[in-house]
Amino acid sequence: MPRSRFLGTGFAVPDRVVGNDDLSKLMDTSDEWIRTRTGIQERRWVREGETGADLAFRATGQALESADLRAGDLDAIVYATSTPDHFAPGGGVFLQRMLGIGTIPAIDIRTQCSGFVYALSVADAWIRCGQYRRILVVGAEVQSTGMDVSTEGRNTAVIFADGAGAVVLGPSEDERRGILAFDLHSEGKHAEKLWVDSPGSMYHPRVSPEHLTAGRHFLQMDGKEVFRHAVIRMPESVRAVLAATGHGTADLALLLAHQANLRISEMMQRDLGLRDDQVYNNIQRYGNTTAATIPIALDECVRAGRISPGDLLVLTAFGSGFMWGSAAVRW
Numbered sequence: 001m002p003r004s005r006f007l008g009t010g011f012a013v014p015d016r017v018v019g020n021d022d023l024s025k026l027m028d029t030s031d032e033w034i035r036t037r038t039g040i041q042e043r044r045w046v047r048e049g050e051t052g053a054d055l056a057f058r059a060t061g062q063a064l065e066s067a068d069l070r071a072g073d074l075d076a077i078v079y080a081t082s083t084p085d086h087f088a089p090g091g092g093v094f095l096q097r098m099l100g101i102g103t104i105p106a107i108d109i110r111t112q113c114s115g116f117v118y119a120l121s122v123a124d125a126w127i128r129c130g131q132y133r134r135i136l137v138v139g140a141e142v143q144s145t146g147m148d149v150s151t152e153g154r155n156t157a158v159i160f161a162d163g164a165g166a167v168v169l170g171p172s173e174d175e176r177r178g179i180l181a182f183d184l185h186s187e188g189k190h191a192e193k194l195w196v197d198s199p200g201s202m203y204h205p206r207v208s209p210e211h212l213t214a215g216r217h218f219l220q221m222d223g224k225e226v227f228r229h230a231v232i233r234m235p236e237s238v239r240a241v242l243a244a245t246g247h248g249t250a251d252l253a254l255l256l257a258h259q260a261n262l263r264i265s266e267m268m269q270r271d272l273g274l275r276d277d278q279v280y281n282n283i284q285r286y287g288n289t290t291a292a293t294i295p296i297a298l299d300e301c302v303r304a305g306r307i308s309p310g311d312l313l314v315l316t317a318f319g320s321g322f323m324w325g326s327a328a329v330r331w
């Protein structure tokens with residue numbers, strides 16, 4: 001079975017920059033609080049009418065260009081989002097329609113912040129079993145339209161943001177290169193610690209004026225609990241995926257961690273004993289774009305020349321569910 005490797009990468013964020021001072025005009029917060037607690041300096045929010053599929057389409061264009069492929073060369077789309085443009089169908093088909101390509105399958109992966117790692121695992125399995133050869137894997141999110149931007153919602157509104165990243169995966173001719181292993185987990189007993197309650201099919205109607213008044217359609221987060229689990233689970237998963245490949249943290253060229261909060265990333269770096277050149281953070285500029293953080297960071301690193309052929313990378317994420325996981329990659 002061939003391993004799957006990355007043929008191209010790309011990302012897109014809205015051009016609307018929202019600084020910390022812009023947020024302090026909407027809610028009781030400050031640039032100082034946001035920088036020291038989260039590391040975020042600015043983030044991007046969509047303009048009215050701009051969708052997750054729009055961002056995914058732009059990211060896909062870059063990924064295809066860097067892979068030297070055209071949309072028509074794709075065999076499947078795996079689309080990770082926790083914020084689909086509509087309740088149904090998923091975001092993947094809207095992207096497929098924009099790409100103007102035949103009838104290839106498009107599935108959505110709804111595993112929130114760990115969405116991109118889970119999406120990669122699905123695409124990798126398809127490639128390894130020979131079902132598809134060229135798979136577009138996307139992480140795309142629009143969080144800004146679902147946040148309470150009053151003081152009541154400030155613990156999430158300052159963190160979450162919009163963006164999309166895309167990669168094209170294909171079979172590797174060199175059996176030593178490509179995706180080496182995955183480590184995936186979930187723990188549903190924490191489902192309500194980071195969630196959007198409504199709309200939900202358990203309610204009739206799925207969303208009501210009472211839900212809206214109570215703010216149950218906003219992202220709700222128990223920040224301290226998320227933090228506590230994230231700083232344990234991500235390092236644990238990084239070690240597990242490295243062990244599965246017979247490697248240790250000293251062999252790691254680059255850790256690309258989900259950009260949840262700079263303090264979480266820094267604690268993880270210390271726990272794993274990694275040097276600064278072994279990690280990459282860009283949350284300062286984009287905030288937490290959920291399933292999009294890893295492919296955005298990956299594309300920035302590729303374009304900046306921070307990743308060379310043969311490098312060992314680990315991609316790791318933790319988030320709502322709780323769900324978490326890692327992928328080890330020989331670039």
Ligand SMILES: CC(C)(COP(=O)(O)OP(=O)(O)OC[C@H]1O[C@@H](n2cnc3c(N)ncnc32)[C@H](O)[C@@H]1OP(=O)(O)O)[C@@H](O)C(=O)NCCC(=O)NCCS
Pocket residue numbers: 028029030033034037038113154155156158159221222223224226227230260261264288318319320
């Ligand atoms: C959200 C988070 C930054 C809050 O930081 P914290 O140090 O835990 O802060 P607390 O929640 O204890 O709040 C401390 C105080 O700051 C206030 N506060 C919360 N958000 C604030 C904001 N945006 N601006 C100003 N003050 C804020 C709180 O109301 C609280 O005030 P109080 O002491 O008067 O009650 C932190 O918990 C966190 O990063 N959690 C993980 C979030 C995450 O990574 N989510 C994504 C996972 S995928």
